[in-house]
Amino acid sequence: MKVLIVEDDLVLMDVLSFTLRREGYEVIHAQDGRAALEQFDAENPTIVLLDLNLPQLDGLSVCRHIRQTHDTPIIILSVRDSDEEVIEGLRIGADDYVTKPFSPAQLTARMETVLRRVGQSAPRKLSLGTVTLNPERHLLEQVDADPVQFSPLEYSLIELLMINGERVLPTQTIIDRIWPGGGDKAMLKQLVYRLRQKIEACDVYIDSVPGVGYALVQRKR
Amino acid sequence: MKVLIVEDDLVLMDVLSFTLRREGYEVIHAQDGRAALEQFDAENPTIVLLDLNLPQLDGLSVCRHIRQTHDTPIIILSVRDSDEEVIEGLRIGADDYVTKPFSPAQLTARMETVLRRVGQSAPRKLSLGTVTLNPERHLLEQVDADPVQFSPLEYSLIELLMINGERVLPTQTIIDRIWPGGGDKAMLKQLVYRLRQKIEACDVYIDSVPGVGYALVQRKR
DNA sequence: TGGGGTGGTCACAAAGCGGTCACAGAATCA
DNA sequence: TGATTCTGTGACCGCTTTGTGACCACCCCA
Incomplete structure (x- = not known):
């Protein structure tokens, strides 16, 4: 974990760090908001403990960024007198908060509760760059744009491509998957x-690799 | 509830308020002791969260007044260093207390315990955005609108959709659930x-996902 | 230079799906 | 019993979906 x-x-x-390691958690850390997002993407943690008062990029923004694409539980570490920020954090989608100073036992108990609550639900969203496929609603969601709807066939295809990240999928493989009847x-x-x-305005596009197949890749800007 | x-x-x-609504409770509130008693009489709540340090009429008095005529569970919200008052409150008949600052999870856990003890088997309303389904009365309730009534079949469907939040439910799944006989x-x-x-005027609507099924989602404004 | 293959674009039409409506039998309630 | 509500059915309509054929642009290689 x-x-x-x-x-x-x-x-x-x-x-x-010391406490959590002793509890059996694997710990990674970041000291500012930007590093936090990088670490998050790189390491894909199971749960996030988030201080709100950060250099570079404040905690609320970090929270917002993470929630755009992931359901990963977030617990806010707040100081007294920052109630408005805590409320805002919970609105944005944080799962809980603890007020400093707090005891290690208090924190781990909180973590367990949140993990238990989240553990029962939620299939993962698929995301590539700024774009997220929401399997629960069959929508492709983006930061600053309306979500895109798909017909059944279109959805099968984009899901297939998303699952395979930026790898190229051979034409025949795709055909077999989408039209099992032939x-x-x-x-x-x-x-x-x-x-x-349909996805013309999105940050990803379908690249074709002649003689091989297709891949969904991020648009560079 | x-x-x-x-x-x-x-x-x-x-x-x-935010947390409890998200948990499916219906929330009403009062800012001083006198208003508290008025609200209590008018709304007949299932449970009371009571701050002790209030203007107009202090919390202990409120607690005493309520206990003279009702068994409604009361949980005291106390600050550190008010031990004597808390003890007094419990003596008067409050059911439990939490010390500020506390986490939402902590509070809801405490509430559930108390409700269970009192026999109010804690199940609660389903809510999505500003809209709440009242399973006891088969009504859909909203903040600024009249509640909506349903026929039995209609109720099965909206309940099913509410339980599944904003997820899409496949057509066949819905059919099997609503017409078990086929x-x-x-x-x-x-x-x-x-x-x-029926729910045209509400803040939620039924979205159809072609080829897949239906989902109940919040109307964006 | 030309021919075959590959992949992108477009128009069209058939089929199907979903939304709407009217109606009538069944169920419910006073 | 009579009135009202509830629910299944058939019909209609428009739109979406999806397969098909036609055409074009390009690349590779002889």
């Missing part, structure tokens, strides 16, 4: 064309 | 049509 601690006070950081290249060609039009 | 929060700190009030797409189509008309 991996914990990301986002906290710029190194002393507190050390205490937390499909053909012309049908796929057409489907790709339609899907491309 | 109705909660009366008696608390003069508006910020804390807001946090509590249903049919045309029947569901019709039922959806009728339910949509």
Whole structure:
């Protein structure tokens, strides 16, 4: 079980780290908001402990960024007198908060509660860059744009491509997956064309690798 | 399940209110002792969260007044260093107390315990955004609108959709659940049509995901 | 230079799906 | 019993979905 601690006070950081390791958690950490997001993407932690008062990029923004694409539990570490921020954090989607100073036992108890609550639910969203596929609603969601809806076939295709990240999928593999009853290249060609039009405004596009197949990749800007 | 929060700190009030609503409770509140008793008589809440330090009429008096005529569970919200008052409160008949600062999880856990002890087997309303389904009365309730009544079938459907939050439910799943004896797409189509008309004015609507099924989602404004 | 193959674009039409409506039998309630 | 509500059915309509064929642009290689 991996914990990301986002906290710029190194002393507190050390205490937390020590305690949680002793409890059997694997601990990674970041000292500012930017590093937090990088670590989050790189390590994909199971739970996040988030200080709100951070250099570079404040905690609320970090929380917001994470929630755009992930359901990972977030516990806010707040100081007294920052109630408004805590409320805002919970609104944005944090799962709980503890007020400093707190005891290690208090924190781990809180973590367990949150993990238990989250543990029962939620299939994961698929995301690539700023774009997220929401399997529960069959929508492709983006930061600053309306979500995109799909027809059943289109959805199968984009889901298949998303699952495979930026890897190229051979044409025949795709056909077999989407038309189990038997499909053909012309049908796929057409489907790709339609899907491309739908996600034209998104930050990802369907790249074709001649002679091999297709891949969903991030648009660079 | 109705909660009366008696608390003069508006910020804390807001946090509590937000959390409890998310948990499916219906929240009403009062900022001083006198208003608390009025609200109590008018709304007849299932449980009371009571701050001791109140303007107009202090918490202990409120507690005493309520206990003279009702068994409604009362949980005291206390600050550190008010031990004598808490003890007095419990002696008067309060059921439990939590010390500020406390986490939402802590509070709801305490509430559930107390409710269970009192025999109010804690199940509660389902809510999505500003809309709440009242399973006891088969009503859909909203903040600024009249409640909506349902026929039995309509109620099964909206309950099923509410339970599943904003997830899409496959057509066949819905049919199996609503017509265990065997249903049919045309029947569901019709039922959806009728339910949509009933909840037209509400903050939620039934979204259809072509080829997959239906989901109850919040209307964006 | 030309021919075959690959992949992108477009228009079209058939099929199906979902939304709407009216109606009538069944169930419910006073 | 009579009135009202509830629920299944059939019909209609418009839109979406999806397969198909036609055409074009490009690349590779002889």
